[in-house]
Amino acid sequence: MASHHRTPNSNRETFRRYLEKGSVIDSLTTVLVTLYSLQEKPSNPLEFIKQHLGAAGHISTDSEALQQELTELRQKCAALTEENMELKAKLLQFEPQSENGV
Known part of the structure; x- marks a missing residue:
């Protein structure tokens, strides 16, 4: 039975190499990175x-x-x-305020 426990790991490793050799992992990664990079996510990610x-x-x-x-x-x-917003906030601290608030 000891060999039975090694078979799933061995099969998994063989399958992983098969996917790598066929560029499946690279293709999936590319599509997922593209999806992640989109500002506006599609309503149906699976599609x-x-x-x-x-x-x-x-x-x-x-x-x-x-x-x-x-x-x-x-x-x-x-x-x-973000840096622009921070700098504008700092600038407001140093700008003199007029009497009418402008």
Whole structure:
């Protein structure tokens, strides 16, 4: 029975290698990262995955680079927006107030 306990782990590892060799894991990861990166999430995430999974294996290097750049730029934009708000708040502390409050 000891070999029986090793079989599920062995089968799992074999299956994992099979998925990696077929680029299934990479394709799933790409689709999920794309979904995660969307500002406006689709109402039906499963349908989004179905529609984009077939295309995931065909994403060109340029498309991947553009998607990565888009994600980075969105993050940078969010960080700059936050910094801008903080700086505006600090600026208000140092601006002299007029007599009429303006």
